[in-house]
Amino acid sequence: MGDPKFLRRTYDTPKHPWEASRMDEERKLLEKYGLKNKRELWKAQSILRRIRGQARELQARLRTGEEQAQQETTLLLARLARLGLLSVGAPSLDDVLALTTEDILRRRLETVVFGHGLAPTAQSARKWIVQGHFSLGDHRVTRPGYLVRLDEESRIAYSGTSPFASDDHPMRTALRERLAAKAAPAEPPALEPAGES
Numbered sequence: 001m002g003d004p005k006f007l008r009r010t011y012d013t014p015k016h017p018w019e020a021s022r023m024d025e026e027r028k029l030l031e032k033y034g035l036k037n038k039r040e041l042w043k044a045q046s047i048l049r050r051i052r053g054q055a056r057e058l059q060a061r062l063r064t065g066e067e068q069a070q071q072e073t074t075l076l077l078a079r080l081a082r083l084g085l086l087s088v089g090a091p092s093l094d095d096v097l098a099l100t101t102e103d104i105l106r107r108r109l110e111t112v113v114f115g116h117g118l119a120p121t122a123q124s125a126r127k128w129i130v131q132g133h134f135s136l137g138d139h140r141v142t143r144p145g146y147l148v149r150l151d152e153e154s155r156i157a158y159s160g161t162s163p164f165a166s167d168d169h170p171m172r173t174a175l176r177e178r179l180a181a182k183a184a185p186a187e188p189p190a191l192e193p194a195g196e197s
Helices: 020-033 038-063 067-083 093-097 101-106 109-115 122-130 170-183
Strands: 134-136 156-158
Touching (some): 020 101, 038 067, 038 093, 038 101, 109 122, 109 156
Antiparallel strands (some): 134 156
């Protein structure tokens, strides 16, 4: 169990810390999803590793015909469907093994907030979440790494005590204008009349 002052690490670090190709991939993911440091990426990779390990173990137990393994498979697939990692249709354990780290990162609160257009960048979404500007229903959430379930996604909003809750806030106005500019179709370039040569 250990001393509560010295909590055990909940993620694994890479076995070879100085691989250039892996470091480049990690850097791209950090920039794309607005992560603070590589530790957050390693936590997502550890979550995925545990899920995939559980799926591999269940596949082996299902081959032996174990009934408990079938129930655990159903529960695992239902949990991942609630998280939005799998389609709600008829997922299988092969779909679980096909998950990537980016699938986990897409379900983080900061990524969902940025995806809904509630923040101008992923980095600002992270900062605003930590400062307490967002809530899920009535509950204010200050953890950017919180994995958002599908049923919670529609309840993400600005916190009632946040200055961003007002529609007249300058940042909200700038966000609306930016979203409108993205949504407007780009005008095709005008065709120039063919000149005589």
